[in-house]
Amino acid sequence: MTADLSASDDTPLRADARRNRDQIIGAAKKMFAERGPDVPMEEIARRAEVGVGTLYRRFPDRDALIRAVVRDNMADALAYARAAAVEEPTGWSALVRLLSHSTELGLSVRLSMLSPTVRKTLHGDPVLRELRSALLTAFETIVGTAQAEGSLRTDVSASDVAIVYALLLRQPQTMADSTAQLATGRALALVLEGLRARPDAPPDALPGRRLTAADLLLD
Amino acid sequence: MTADLSASDDTPLRADARRNRDQIIGAAKKMFAERGPDVPMEEIARRAEVGVGTLYRRFPDRDALIRAVVRDNMADALAYARAAAVEEPTGWSALVRLLSHSTELGLSVRLSMLSPTVRKTLHGDPVLRELRSALLTAFETIVGTAQAEGSLRTDVSASDVAIVYALLLRQPQTMADSTAQLATGRALALVLEGLRARPDAPPDALPGRRLTAADLLLD
DNA sequence: GTGAAGCGGAATGATCTCCTCCACATGCCT
DNA sequence: AGGCATGTGGAGGAGATCATTCCGCTTCAC
Numbered sequence: 108m109t110a111d112l113s114a115s116d117d118t119p120l121r122a123d124a125r126r127n128r129d130q131i132i133g134a135a136k137k138m139f140a141e142r143g144p145d146v147p148m149e150e151i152a153r154r155a156e157v158g159v160g161t162l163y164r165r166f167p168d169r170d171a172l173i174r175a176v177v178r179d180n181m182a183d184a185l186a187y188a189r190a191a192a193v194e195e196p197t198g199w200s201a202l203v204r205l206l207s208h209s210t211e212l213g214l215s216v217r218l219s220m221l222s223p224t225v226r227k228t229l230h231g232d233p234v235l236r237e238l239r240s241a242l243l244t245a246f247e248t249i250v251g252t253a254q255a256e257g258s259l260r261t262d263v264s265a266s267d268v269a270i271v272y273a274l275l276l277r278q279p280q281t282m283a284d285s286t287a288q289l290a291t292g293r294a295l296a297l298v299l300e301g302l303r304a305r306p307d308a309p310p311d312a313l314p315g316r317r318l319t320a321a322d323l324l325l326d
Numbered sequence: 327m328t329a330d331l332s333a334s335d336d337t338p339l340r341a342d343a344r345r346n347r348d349q350i351i352g353a354a355k356k357m358f359a360e361r362g363p364d365v366p367m368e369e370i371a372r373r374a375e376v377g378v379g380t381l382y383r384r385f386p387d388r389d390a391l392i393r394a395v396v397r398d399n400m401a402d403a404l405a406y407a408r409a410a411a412v413e414e415p416t417g418w419s420a421l422v423r424l425l426s427h428s429t430e431l432g433l434s435v436r437l438s439m440l441s442p443t444v445r446k447t448l449h450g451d452p453v454l455r456e457l458r459s460a461l462l463t464a465f466e467t468i469v470g471t472a473q474a475e476g477s478l479r480t481d482v483s484a485s486d487v488a489i490v491y492a493l494l495l496r497q498p499q500t501m502a503d504s505t506a507q508l509a510t511g512r513a514l515a516l517v518l519e520g521l522r523a524r525p526d527a528p529p530d531a532l533p534g535r536r537l538t539a540a541d542l543l544l545d
Numbered sequence: 546g547t548g549a550a551g552c553g554g555a556a557t558g559a560t561c562t563c564c565t566c567c568a569c570a571t572g573c574c575t
Numbered sequence: 576a577g578g579c580a581t582g583t584g585g586a587g588g589a590g591a592t593c594a595t596t597c598c599g600c601t602t603c604a605c
Binding site (some may be wrong): 312 | 482486489490493494505508509510511512513515516517518519520521531532533534535537541
């Protein structure tokens with residue numbers, strides 16, 4: 108899924124190794140999303156159908172794995188956001204598409220927001236910094252477009268949207284999957300309703316000030 | 327804070343013991359909220375300014391503590407919801423007050439929703455069952471009133487509101503407290519905006535079906 | 546003043562994870 | 576085909592972390 112935005116390694120990696128690497132990242136992504144950043148390495152390996160040794164050869168420690176997962180995830184989210192911006196006819200529909208689909212974006216945001224430890228790990232990674240800034244730019248484009256066309260209320264910033272989004276994405280895990288999905292869908296629809304521009308409403312109804320990129324993640 | 331809704335113990339508990347017990351519950355509540363249901367018992371004890379021994383004498387194991395905390399929390403939330411229902415002039419303002427304040431309600435909902443383990447612990451506790459049902463009733467009263475007065479959209483149920491609420495309450499912990507509060511406040515305002523009845527809007531704009539009490543927590 | 550109830554926190558033992566290491570397997574290049 | 580560099584699995588050592596107990600001392604209540 109990920110383009111090679113990471114610093115190109117010198118050795119091209121053997122075919123099976125590459126496959127295993129991808130499986131590991133995929134498994135780790137799911138496990139992190141479901142059970143937080145502390146899942147045992149061994150379980151990740153098992154889910155990836157790989158030995159622990161393999162996992163450790165590819166990623167020297169947990170931090171490296173987390174970084175890789177978040178990078179991969181961010182890259183996916185970025186691709187998705189850009190696609191939405193380009194392919195959708197209106198800013199509003201791009202916004203809807205962005206918010207509706209991407210569990211992708213959710214994971215990395217959630218991961219990096221929830222645990223102080225993880226934040227420390229991610230902190231200062233240059234690739235991530237670049238990805239994040241690109242993602243925020245994409246977000247801003249969409250939000251800007253939607254606001255310019257008069258469909259999105261103007262007293263929110265891209266960061267506002269991102270945060271609400273992140274808050275909503277945490278899926279309740281105790282319900283049946285179908286129920287959880289239903290609930291998330293409805294919650295999302297409600298938020299979108301709240302985000303819609305109202306010609307009659309006062310222009311600055313929200314409390315406080317617009318959130319900024321700096322509020323989003325403090326490095 | 328809590329009325330004695332729990333089964334009355336036979337021995338009245340010495341004054342200092344009672345105080346310690348309350349401190350423990352208070353500390354545990356905060357720690358669970360901040361760091362999840364797995365925080366070490368010792369840290370809870372330290373925060374409560376109490377020895378581990380004391381903690382264990384009062385609560386034979388972690389499960390007992392969790393149960394006690396959630397009960398206490400639910401009771402608070404219930405009291406709060408009832409107060410809002412009675413004291414506020416309109417259903418809408420009661421709803422706003424309910425959603426705006428009560429981090430209380432948030433904790434127990436969050437705790438019981440997030441971890442399957444915790445859910446198992448809580449499952450079948452009769453006191454809790456009663457509390458929860460009373461709370462949902464209070465919720466329904468408020469939601470019903472607000473809908474009857476025409477301020478709340480009619481295609482949501484009390485359970486819908488409760489879930490959105492629970493989703494939003496999870497505070498991002500990596501931001502400065504002030505920022506987190508700001509973000510939560512704005513998110514809440516957006517959701518409220520989405521919840522408001524619109525005379526012009528179609529009456530059933532939300533996807534799926536209304537959530538029910540059964541969706542909320544499956545026992 | 547005195548006995549019962551309560552307290553603290555060091556010590557114990559069990560559990561859990563990370564991570565290394567190496568005999569073996571597999572892809573790749575010629 | 577064949578050789579070897581690259582890659583693989585997973586048992587086990589080392590260490591960390593926690594829950595829980597226990598008992599000499601303190602505090603309340605009468």
